[in-house]
Amino acid sequence: MTHTHADVPSMSVDIGTNSVNTLLDVPGEPRRRHTYYTRLGAGLEDGGALSEEAMGRAIAVLEQVKAEASEAGVERLVATASSASREATNGAAFLARVAGVLGVTPTVISGAEEARLSFVGALTAEGGEGGQLGRSLPGPVLVVDIGGGSTELAVGRVEDGGPSVTASASLEVGSVRFTERYLHADPPLPEELSDCLSVTEATLDEVLVTNEAFGEAATLVIVAGTAETIAAVELGRWEDGVLHGMRLSKAQVEDVFRTLATEAAEDRRHNPGLPAERVDVIVAGCCILVTIMRRMGFGECVVSIGSVRDGVLREAGDRPVASPSLGSD
Template sequence: MPARPLRVAPGRRRRSGGALGGRAPRPGYCGGAVKGGATSGPVAVVDCGTNTTRLLITGGSEPAADRRSEITRLGRGVDATGRLDPSAVERTLECLIQYRRAIDDHNPTAVRFVATSAARDAANRSDFLQPAESILGAAPEVLSGREEAEAAFLGAISELDPAEGPYLVVDIGGGSTELAYGERDCTDALSLDIGSVRLTEKYIHHDPPQPEELAACLSVTELHLDDAVRAIPALGGPCRLVGVAGTITTVAAVELGLATYDRDRVHHFRLSKEAAEDVFRTLATETLADRVHNPGLHPGRADVIVAGVCILVRIMRYFDFEECLVSESDLLDGLALGLLEA
């Protein structure tokens, strides 16, 4: 579909080209929206995804009081076993202990704790959710794929002009990819069982990946997109692509050549299709030992980034997008807005 100009400042270019768990939250915290009107103080949101565990503490102003992200790989092996690995649970709980300390330092009026794809898929998710609730003092919520997509949409378009839509917000996670469509509000959303960790574990077994492994990731993504268009016909019409989450922000950071990650430079960077393809070719043809040296690529993401970029470039090819507006505002920001505006 033809791209139209976006009313955002272009970034600089480096090169052309329902709650679970039985225990009550600790005093002073509540999960979900604040009742009785908008909260007057900061709020905290914790998101436990397949690959990363993240924290946002904000009062609605920029910069946020505290924003953290740690690669804990909670979803390692879940696609194959249907269960959370004990070592992955332990890593993530250790991260949450640090997050709880940060939360206590800011004394928010509300805390919302969510888990996504890995927890949705794992039969033993209570092995993680119960101790996590004890640590955070907030009842966990396992978001549905649609809820995850809607929250990502709310965060991503919070600084965009609805008149410049409609928008397709794409959130490429470790275990799933969410698509959300709309202008001011999300009118259609769905979750696809493709993500950087899931596809890596399922299809990429050589270093560097072999051509047939890359082809498998691209083909599987295409099949899921076929299903998405059947479910949401509007995806086949004109819209603007907005990309959120670690895979897409990493591609932008690599394209920018950021030796030190700079959220302000990544936020609302216009990633061209040509640049995305260029980063894909570079990362996919390197060994892991070489790949980790790319400026902008977190070493903990290097082993799964190729599969994630397969998803991104296939989406851009499939819908003929010429660029992707990269947004650092995502699921966390959308959930925080929900608390602040409740």
């Protein structure tokens, strides 16, 4: 039996390097989104493997996700996996375990596809007074998704047929990856921050010099955990309905960066709006965002609560897919 997203209870599950992100859509009810922190990519280097401990954390979370889906009567579940799963030498074995839990095999998406889905999700998600951002922002729009293992960039416009991407790129810079690689002192040493910033800029430059489309962007939209956390710290609380569509000036982003980068972790965790699970990786995430804003000359950015999970669920509704097996194992 097949269904379309618009007609039946549906869920998207995005398995990332730092977290598992879900979006539950039950017809007639507000969409429910949830982030579970797993740190799946902890200790993962190029050519390395996911640790048993990290995989165990992720599987435990996915068992909770399956229970939520079953309770909601989900008939359509779509799962994706990104940076950590596609890089790890044991990624396929991990995803086989995931399939045993969820009843569907996650699709491992490329960096380019992750960037495109983030673009679609960012500009079509609805929340609070922000509504759908796509048609209200001057184009071209650059959407930046700072993840745990990679950062995705996509530039394009929203047209009558929906979001359309002109160019996309995936950078091997991420909040978990760069925390483990560069930020070892507590608080980080100036030279550690300098390394993190300079490597991010060099990696970004490789993309900017090869594709002029990125430099033509008129509006910067930021999505995912790092973006929402920076906005929440500036706001002083985490509230999706307020964060969606929130504008942050470059000065505000720089101020949050300076504050968090100069605090020890124990002090940093007392900032209102900062989730405890992001205390140790948010500084690297800040490094990435401030580098992008400095290098590309953006005076402000706009926050969207939409991301890959929103893009996946939107596009899944355009085609029939067999219902997952959500019964007890």
